[in-house]
Structures are given as structure tokens and as C-alpha cells.
Amino acid sequence: MLSNFEVDIIQLRTTPYKIGYNLGKYLKDKTLLTVFSNLTKPEINMNHLHDVFSWVSPNLLEELQGLSEGLQLPYKKVAAMFSGYDVPKLTNMGCSTFVDHQYYVRNYDFSPEIYDGLLLLLSSKNVLASCGYSLQVIGRHDGVNESGLAIGLHFVNNEEYQEGIAAWTSVRMVLDTCTCTEEAIDLLKEIPHAACYNFSLGDSYGSYAAVEVSPEKVLVRRESSFISCVNHFQNPDMKKKNRANIEGSLNRNEYIYSLKSQNLSMKEAFHKFSDKNSPLFFTDYDNLFGTLHTFAYSFEEKTLTTDVAQGNKDLTINFEEWVKGTNIKESKLNGHIQVFG
Template structure:
């Protein structure tokens, strides 16, 4: 890895029918994807059954099949290949890390930790007349790493374990489906209990009412933890689910304890955010070569419908108002830049 890498995150305003939005993203992907990125994605999807992927999406989120059909046309690929590669059903991914907390005022803070070469580097405002409109960081274009919809529901994923996988959806596709279809944490919780899960993940959530929950989910089932305020990292905490954790969860436990300490004093929102995007913070990581470097920090405010975003460490933050974008149909800016530096 270079001593310093400039990381540019593009912001896309996606409007139209599901097919039209998919085609727009497919055209954009075709223009920007690198051969190495595409090769990696296709290697992960070699074992995916496109027939099963189609059937699973048709059952829980048929509108995404229309989006994938448009994506295929925009990429000039056949639909079966797109289903295998981008449906998020039965796909394999390396582990990723994330820390999130919901403070006493209902704001949702989150860091996403992974490798910058396998990062979409896309924020998508997905407008919809048939479903809910949302803003979030994309993964494999169709999925979302975290996001907030226009009802104020916020959700983010936290990898737990992939050693005993089942047959089901990968977490980014699940986050996307929740943002499209669910209005609050109760709806999202019910939905998570009905979905088939590929791997073990935590889903941290809050909504405009101020309620916050964690759903521990995997092929074996689900469990709900209701907490306000809330802190969530990369391990299961409930007695019935702890047996599905990875053998070494020390790092995740340390981050969870540190995040909980932040909830005790009455920190101002700006001070809290510094604990996420400052490079000296125990919540910020630089081990990019081992898939554990902080790529983005974000604060979603369900009541104000805003997303405050920072890329890399301690760089300029920018704020997007979802309601303003929905009203004016334009973005205040189209990219955010940051510099990421590897650790020693």
C-alpha cells in the first residue's frame, strides 16, 4: 500500500423506475470499475446459484429484480451473471469491522472498517415512489453498508462470523431491503426474523421515535437486544448466540467497552464524532492491508434527516439533508475526499 492514498467517495442521485435506476448504476459501474475489482467480485460469486438468487429476491424484494435487470442492460451483461454477482444471495466476502452507537439524543454514529480497494466508495440517494427513499453507503452497488430512509429508520451491519455459513442473503443486501421496505425498528426486526441469512451479523438500528435495537442474526436464527442508548461492534452478546462468535473477539470487546464509556458523559455531537474520525481514537484503525482500516465515519440524525460524513481520518466533514435532496432533486455536492494512511 502507498504511504498515503487519496480516497474519493462519489455521491449519486438515483431517480426513476427500478429498472431505470438499475440501468443508471450499471452504466456508471461499467465506466468506473477496474479489472482487478471485477475479477475479485466474480471470484467471490462463483458458487452462487442464479436461479435460487432470483427466487429469493422475488419472494422478499421483487423490485430489486427489476433493478438488477436494468443494471444488466447498463453493464451489457446477461441477467444471470448479474444475479450471481450482485444479488447478494450466497455471496462470499472477507470479514469486515464496524463500530456504532446511538446516543441519548437518538443520533447514530458509525465507523466502517475494511480495505479501500474493495470499497464501492459510493453514497447513493435512492429516490422511490413505490418504496422508501434512502441515503446510504453502497456495497456491490445493490447493497448498503449503512443508511437512513425518509421515515427516519437507520440501520448498519456488523460482521460477526462466516465460519458456519448457511444459504441466504449477505448483510449488505439485507440492509438495502430494510431501508426500502421498513419504516421503523419494529418493522425491520420482524423482517430480519423472516429472512434467510448467509452469515452471522449484528444489525444496529434506531428510528425517529428514539427506539434503538440490535438484532443478532445468522443461519441459526435471530435474537433482539433493546437498548437506549446503544453500542454495537462485531460479536454476539446474548447467551443463546454467543456460541456463534469467532474464537478471538478481544478487539470487538475492547471497542464495545470503549463505545459504552462514551455514552456515560453528556458529550456534544461534535465531540462524540471526534471519537470516531480522529486517528488517535481506539475506534479508528489503519490496518488496511488486513481489511481493518477505517474508511468512513458517519452520523445519521433520524429526526433532522441528515447524514454527516467524513472519509478517512479527521478530514473535512460534509452534511447531506435527505429531505432537502428529495425536495430540490439536486445534491449539494457530488464527492467527498479523504486521505487514508496505513499504520506502522
């Protein structure tokens, strides 16, 4: 049977502290608080957190302070729950991305039980404005910033897990501070990563890449006409870090490669990902592998298009106009997911 599935859209144009405060007020009575309280450690090394955040994204420290005030919870507790620093190993998640010089399009696959259900459009001082789906509130699954840099995460393995920055917080740091693919690559080479992930990247200058990261090393993968990015490493020097069973990831990769020869428009590519009958769309939500949203960005038109699983209507946002001050009217995305039992 199908169950209603909703994502809230929140638009904020204010200081990092007030962004955190407003999100804290929004979260105060949500079950998401219990979810992340159960998933995260009671406390983390605050000195290590501050060392990394102060260097890369001091705005996120202010946002965490605002979250603390909005939630009326101790700052140390909020930092452990939402910073994405030293997060315990999470179960596998899936993501598939196609990116070339024209557009970026991807699916995010996981469980609705561990999903913020928030699309955030933020504009604040000293950082780049961005739009993306939140993970652990301050992190992002994927998104784009005002410079036209798009990025998304792809889980690979957590066997080499160490204390460090979660991939979703890395995505947010890139969106806040980087204007192009090359700057993002440089930053991803410097961040202390907690686990093995791919990052798919594309920008308005026509540059795109996949960055394969582990706590041990970071390598960049480039191809001449486009990049397919899924849930396994493809660089020969990184393949030994893949999980034993990557058949599903290999199949998705093969299908994405088949799309290139079709010369699809962004809208056509978007629906190759979001259509419920697509080889890239999954409904195994009970086993943490169901498609939750599709996200795309046109580097040429400076518009983003998105929808949630089996949504009623794609939402297209002229992000350039939003950055200039024009808010969108929509406050929710509505779709459906398959539930059993």
C-alpha cells in the first residue's frame, strides 16, 4: 500500500545563529530529535569539533549555538546530535548521480525513518546561499549554491571508520564556501573524513568530477564527457575499499552510462531517475533502500528541479532569482512511498 510522504520547505535569510534558532524551534516537537539522540553519541570531543569547524565553517558553530537555544538543549548535546562530527557508523545508504557540463541529477535512497524531510533554502552573511536537502539538520544530502556548484554524497563503506567529519557535513561545508569544482576538490582533500564516500560534483564552468574519499586518502576521478557516481569506488587504487557485494551499485552505474548516448535534456534525465518504474528508483524502504527524493540542477538555466518519491508535481526553482530575494510560494513537497505490513 502507498503512504503519504511529505517534505517541508523552509526559506531563511538571516544570520547563522538565527538560522539555527529557527530550525531548533521547528524541530522542538519532532520525532527526529529522538531519532538522532538515539543514533549519536551522548558527547563528542568538543575541542576537536571546534578546531575543524573554526577553520572550515565557523558559521556552523553559530548555527549550532542557535539550534541549542531554539531546542532549549545544552550546546554540547546539540553538537553531538547535529554537527556530523564523530557520528557512529550508520547503515548503508544509496545514491545515484549523472553529471555533465549541462546539468546534475541524482536520487537519494534510504529509509524515511532516518530522514529529516527538509528542503532548506538559506542565505546568510559570509557564506554562499544554498538550497539542499538536510541531513542531521546542518548537513546536506545534496544541494547547489549561488555560484552554481552542485554536490551530493554517495556511501561506499564504513569499515575504515574513524573520528572525523561525516559526509553530509562535508557537503554543507562545500556548499557554504566553494565556488567551483576545483575549490570543492581542494577542500575535500583537507577535511578529516570519518568514512569511505564518493562525492559527485559539477559547476557552472563546465567542470565535473567524482571525489573518492576515505579516512586514509582522497582521489579524484574524471571522465571526458560525463560522470556517473554511485556507491562504489571506481579508481583502481581505491577498489579494495569497496564492500564485498556491490552488484546493485554496478547495475545502476551501467544504466547511467547507457543514458549518455541518449542526449537527454535535464527534464528527460530527471524523469529517468524519478519515475517509479526506473532502474534507478527503489521501494525497499523497510530494508533502508527506498528512493526518497530526486534533485537536479541546470548549469545553463540556473534552475533546480526536485521532487520526493512518487510526487504529485516537480518543483522547479529559479535559484538565481531566489538568491536575489524572490522567495518561492511552495512550503511542502508531497509524494508517496510503498509500505508493507
